[in-house]
Amino acid sequence: MSTQQVVENIAMPFIKQRSILVEESATTSVIEFDAGIMVSGNNVTLTLDRGVSPGIEIQIMCLNPARIRYTGISKNSEGLQNTLTDELNAFALTNYIWTGTAWFCSSAPGIGAVKEQFPGTPEPYRIYGGQWAQLKLAGMFLRASGGDARPFTNPMKVTVNDTSIVVDSDDSESVSSLTTLAVNDLLICDEEYRTVTAIDGNTITIDEPFSSPYITNVIIGQNAGLPNITGRITSTNTGFYGTGAFKSIDGSVLAGTDVVNNPGSFEFNASLGETKTNGTLKKTSDYHVYGKSDTVITQNITVRYWKRVS
Incomplete structure (x- = not known):
């Protein structure tokens, strides 16, 4: 093996460039070695060129809010390469690995991971990098499995026809979820939820149509309820x-x-x-919860749930 082959095949993977300081928006050249980049400018946009070989890794530290633009694989576009932009907070530390065709943000939790965002805290993409989408749960309360909660199930694959929902009988997970469904349960998709009024085999009837006929997946939820007052x-x-x-x-x-x-x-x-x-219901001054809502609500704050998509 020649000296050149030793350098290219053995030594090169262990070579790392010195750290690079970026103070203003810029585009890197083709990246040949592992590198560390410190972004010190404010609101800088750093665009990454391609890597020369799979496995090359870049570590980026942002001292101020910054944008990292790169060719990545977007799961929402059937795995095609797209130009993605990560919006990062100050002091975010992210890593990107070249796969041979695109950069992959390896510092963020894996694709499909879910993170909760409380009021006053940053979105996960500003901390970890990567592309995230907010889960649309239609304002639902979340309940731990067990006890009187309905069984934990996976989304059902369905075909929608007005108020008739047909569950994919060839999908074993959908069929399993269907066995737990009961009349008066909810079917949830994005920001909408509908009440189940009847179940006949793998066909479900709901109280009113979803706004879109192109829905392909629904989540099962538990409807609101109270015991009778006697x-x-x-x-x-x-x-x-x-x-x-x-x-x-x-x-x-x-x-x-x-x-x-x-x-x-x-x-x-x-x-x-x-x-x-005199036969008329009214509220007493000692209570302030009655008449405030059309359904059952407990004291709460609103949080967001994010899912990493690429």
Whole structure:
């Protein structure tokens, strides 16, 4: 083996360039060796040229917010090479490996990984690099599996025809998910959710159509619900007695003799702070949760979920 072949095939992979300082927007030359790049300028756009051989790695440290532009593989475009741009925060540290046809951001969690973003924190792509898409969960509350939660299932592959949803019977995961589905469950896609009204074999009927007929996957969710409010009022010659939701506020006979003297003028608990006066439900001043929503809501904050796509 000649000296040149030794350098090219053995020594070159272990050679690393000195660190490069980038203070303004620029495009690299063809990258021949592993390199470290320090981006110190503010709002710099650094464009990476190709690598000369697979496995070449670049490590980039941003001292200020910066954009890294490169040829990458976008999963959303069927694996084709596209020009991608990573929007990075200050002090982000990212690595890129040349695959032979494109750069791959190796410092971010693997493709398909999901990260949660709380208010006041940066998006994952600004920390790790790579391309991320926000999961569209239609404002759903998330619930840990087990207990009274519905079974954990994978999305179902479907064909949509108005309010009729046909599950792909050739897809074993979809069929398995279908076996857990029940009437009144939800089918969720992007920002929309629909209630299941009937199930017949692998055909599901929903309460109203999705806005798009081109939906191919749906997630199963659990619908909102509350137990029935129950109670009884018994009338006697001394007044009204209530049980359950209609139990007296102070435990005594409901309105006592006033009921006898003024029929229809009475007050009772309707449910956790609701009262009824002269037959009309109203809120008490001690409670502020009733009438605030059309469904069940607990105290919450809004978070985002991101999935790495390339």
